[in-house]
Amino acid sequence: MAKTKKSDVTVEDKLRALYDLQLIDSRLDEIRNTRGELPLEVQDLEDDIAGYEKRHAKITDEVKELDKDIKARKEAIKQSEALIKKYTGQQDNVRNNREFEALAKEIEYQELEIELSEKRIKEFKFKIEEKKELIAKVDEKLANYREHLEHKNSELDKIVKETEKEEKTLLKKAEEFSQNIEPRLLKAYTKIRAAVKNGLAVVPVERGASAGSYFTIPPQRQMEIALRKKIITDEHSGRILVDAELAAEERKKMEDIIN
Numbered sequence: 001m002a003k004t005k006k007s008d009v010t011v012e013d014k015l016r017a018l019y020d021l022q023l024i025d026s027r028l029d030e031i032r033n034t035r036g037e038l039p040l041e042v043q044d045l046e047d048d049i050a051g052y053e054k055r056h057a058k059i060t061d062e063v064k065e066l067d068k069d070i071k072a073r074k075e076a077i078k079q080s081e082a083l084i085k086k087y088t089g090q091q092d093n094v095r096n097n098r099e100f101e102a103l104a105k106e107i108e109y110q111e112l113e114i115e116l117s118e119k120r121i122k123e124f125k126f127k128i129e130e131k132k133e134l135i136a137k138v139d140e141k142l143a144n145y146r147e148h149l150e151h152k153n154s155e156l157d158k159i160v161k162e163t164e165k166e167e168k169t170l171l172k173k174a175e176e177f178s179q180n181i182e183p184r185l186l187k188a189y190t191k192i193r194a195a196v197k198n199g200l201a202v203v204p205v206e207r208g209a210s211a212g213s214y215f216t217i218p219p220q221r222q223m224e225i226a227l228r229k230k231i232i233t234d235e236h237s238g239r240i241l242v243d244a245e246l247a248a249e250e251r252k253k254m255e256d257i258i259n
Helices: 011-034 038-091 097-179 183-195 219-227 244-258
Strands: 202-206 240-242
Touching: 011 097, 011 183, 011 202, 011 240, 011 244, 038 097, 097 244, 183 240, 202 244
Parallel strands: 202 240
Antiparallel strands: none
């Protein structure tokens, strides 16, 4: 689409360019609406999966730490058993009862240490079993979420592929038409589009009112719109107004361009 010199651009040219852009944006809105809530559902599922994966990793790390604790306790038992053997051997060479009793106390202490370590090992093993059950539940949840995500992604990919070519063409056309609209008008158009629910910033006058509105436009105002000499907005909705004839011409033109 060849660019027009700014000095040669009439109000009618601006109105046609704005309505052309509106037609393109409306079609893009339709395409995106066909996807419905799928993109959000996919994002939610991805967030849920990331959360469960993080939880899985945390529990797995806790199991590893408990395994380390068990190994440390088993090593402590070996050390205590070695000391018991050592002290028992030393009891055979004591010179008096005092030395014998002192060694007996050391042996008793190491036996208590062994009992404590064995108790802790049982506790750690019980915790590991609990955490493995949690991991199994998390794995099950992850499998369900991943399967659901795959299904949703498949649905979304199918819809995207059906409209991908058209969407790319429309985006390119939207960029082309935007370059032919002065920044001030383009900014106003974008602001109005963002403010209205259906994204319609430029609408034709139909049956004496702006499209989608029940408020009648005075005949004198309708004549001004039909003359295409200035940009006129709807006083109720703020939308830019074009006459029905211009709208029909541009719809036909855009259908030919898009198709």
